Amino acid sequence: MPYEIGKLNFEALLGPITAAEDALARLDERVSRSEVGQGFAERADFFEAVSSMWVAGELVHLEDLVLHDARMDVRAPSHELVVAHRIVRARRRVSRSDPGWAVSRSGIMALAGIAEQEDVAARAAIRGGEGSYMETNERDPLPPELADFDEVLAETSWLVESVPPGSTRSRQPELIVGELVIRDPDWDETERISEWLALDRKVEMLPATLAAAVLWDAWECLEPLQRQYWLGQVLVSDFLRSRGKVQSHLLAFSVGLREMPRERRRARDRSTRLIAFLDALTAAASKGMKDIDRLTLSKRQLERRTVGKRSNSSLPAVIELILSRPIVSAHMVAKAARITPRGALNLVGELGVREMTGRGRYRAWGIF
Structure with missing residues (x-):
């Protein structure tokens, strides 16, 4: 069923629109x-990925995602952790691309992996055999052997299906239960996109x-993708960037959407859902402003620790890492500063960063 915009209740939407526009403009200027x-x-x-999973009903720990x-x-x-990491990678890919790329057909197909799957299927159908799409390498004779195995299995499949070759009985395609669990064959993703x-x-x-x-509400109603349900939040953030509303970064609006009650996010009345989304934008911008203030204050406090240090000190690199990650471990600090884990512990202790885990092993530090 297509999504119709219809008539919008601008009298009820005017106030939330003004508040969201003003809050996002202030956040964009502050970040830039x-x-x-x-x-x-x-x-x-990272915060957006965890909040996005929370809105979808899944719990992912921020510490596990960073590590x-x-x-x-x-x-x-876990499966939820892998999905959350896919959100992080998708946001990074969109941030590196031009504004509006993710909202295009090619961008959606690339982020969803649909184009790559179609190319693989086409090459496999042309060359024959399930594994025959592998590129032949003269130095490695294994891929051709695997392709031969696939052809032999295809020719002898009648032994498993109990249908001899040349039989006049037509073999109807059987439904694979595992495939039905993963993907609905009647779900036309291309048409919905x-x-x-x-x-x-x-x-x-x-x-x-x-x-x-409106785009977010349409994505929730149409559900274009079966498995990458989280992609709609990345697309909406890139849409705001393409419209020039938030150009400095990719907005993490799920952080604000998390603050909205489910009764508002899933209300039957569309105006209620739209107002909830607009209020989520305002809440996300407000949280972003507070995070900017906290990071700025923390950076100034940490930089005081570098006064009087030698010019080739590793403390500035550690400070940059701490400011760019919610939490850091000793191995992450050692990798960023190119020192030993024991030296990383010494640098963290010298900076006086707060320990977040409260345990003796697998410790992590961060700024909140």
Whole structure:
């Protein structure tokens, strides 16, 4: 069912629109001029990923996400942790791209991995065999052997299906239970993405915050992607950046959306949902301003520790790492400063950063 914009209740939306526009403008100006703006943007990726999973009903610990991103997992990563890390990587990819790239068809397909899957399937169908899409390497004879194995398995599949070759009985494609659990065959992702992109062109005349609210509500209603449900939040943030509302960084609006009660986010009345999203933008901007103030004060306090140190001291590199990550471990500090873990502990102790875990092993420090 297509999403219709219809008639919007501007009398109820005018106040939240004004507050959101003003709050985002202040945040964008503050981040662009702040000395800790880059660190704030990098920290926002982690907070946004954790908040996005929380809104979806999943719990991911911030500490586990940061350590997983640094490839220093304490334990085997869970499925929720892997999804949260995909959000972080997607936000970084969008931040490196031009504003508005993620809202285009090519951007959505690339972030969702649909184009790559179609290319692999096409190459496999042309060359034959499930593993025949592998590129042949003269130095490595293993890929051709694997392709031969796939062809043999395809020719002898009748032994498993109990249908001899040349039989006149037609073999109907069977439903694979595992595939049905992962993907619904009746779910036309391409068509739903086209409907959402068509809506993107219809909201060009609306204010940026209201247009973002409509796009977010449409994404929730249309559900274009079956598995990458979290991608809509990244797209809406990039839409605000393309409209020039938040150009300094990729907004972490799920941090504010987390503050909205579920009854408002999932209300039947669309105006209530749009107002909840606009209030979430205001809350996200308010939290961002407080985080900027906290990081600025922390940087000034940490820089006092470097007074009188030698010019090649590793303390400035450690300070930059601490300001760009919610938490840091000894191995992360050692890797950034190119020193030993024992030296990293000495630098952390010299800076006097707060210990966040409260345990003897796998300790981590950070600024909150």
